[in-house]
Amino acid sequence: MAEKDADIQKIKELIRIMKENDLVEIDIQHGDDRVSLKRAVPQQAALGPIMTAYPGTGAPVLAPQAQPAGQTPGAAKNEGLLEIKSPIVGTFYEAPSPDSDPYVEPGARVDSQTVVCIIEAMKVMNEIKAEVTGTIVERTVKNGQAVEYGQVLFRVRPD
Numbered sequence: 001m002a003e004k005d006a007d008i009q010k011i012k013e014l015i016r017i018m019k020e021n022d023l024v025e026i027d028i029q030h031g032d033d034r035v036s037l038k039r040a041v042p043q044q045a046a047l048g049p050i051m052t053a054y055p056g057t058g059a060p061v062l063a064p065q066a067q068p069a070g071q072t073p074g075a076a077k078n079e080g081l082l083e084i085k086s087p088i089v090g091t092f093y094e095a096p097s098p099d100s101d102p103y104v105e106p107g108a109r110v111d112s113q114t115v116v117c118i119i120e121a122m123k124v125m126n127e128i129k130a131e132v133t134g135t136i137v138e139r140t141v142k143n144g145q146a147v148e149y150g151q152v153l154f155r156v157r158p159d
Contacts (some may be wrong), residue, residue, distance in 0.1 A: 011035065023147050038146065067097040082132045086147045090121035094143045102143075104154070108136045116154055119147065134158040 027036045094102040110130040134156040
């Protein structure tokens with residue numbers, strides 16, 4: 001039992017390090033042991049992490065929590081805004097390269113053909129277009145963050 005408590009303490013320490021360094025994901029393998037941790041996406045982060053078993057290994061992993069029914073943070077301020085959502089699971093990048101300016105920032109005007117970001121999936125860089133016309137009001141994800149299918153990336157005030 002003491003060994004299990006020590007493992008839990010190590011996992012809690014890893015979670016603390018992830019939060020302090022704003023890491024989204026960490027995967028550690030040592031021999032046959034493996035620990036994989038993923039932080040919840042920003043709109044779910046306020047609810048806090050949950051630990052579950054990593055499929056097939058029994059190793060703890062952070063799992064995103066569902067938003068409680070009827071509670072949508074900031075719903076009133078987002079009325080009338082359009083959302084640009086991720087069409088795939090992958091990693092969000094705001095610019096074509098680390099030393100380039102972001103494709104768009106809040107206040108930028110976009111149309112349906114404006115590239116707003118890149119999502120890397122399976123080592124392929126996929127350019128994501130706005131597909132709406134208006135002004136970027138908010139970017140909801142951070143550069144380098146893992147995103148899910150259908151996750152809101154940007155909010156746009158339509159023209």
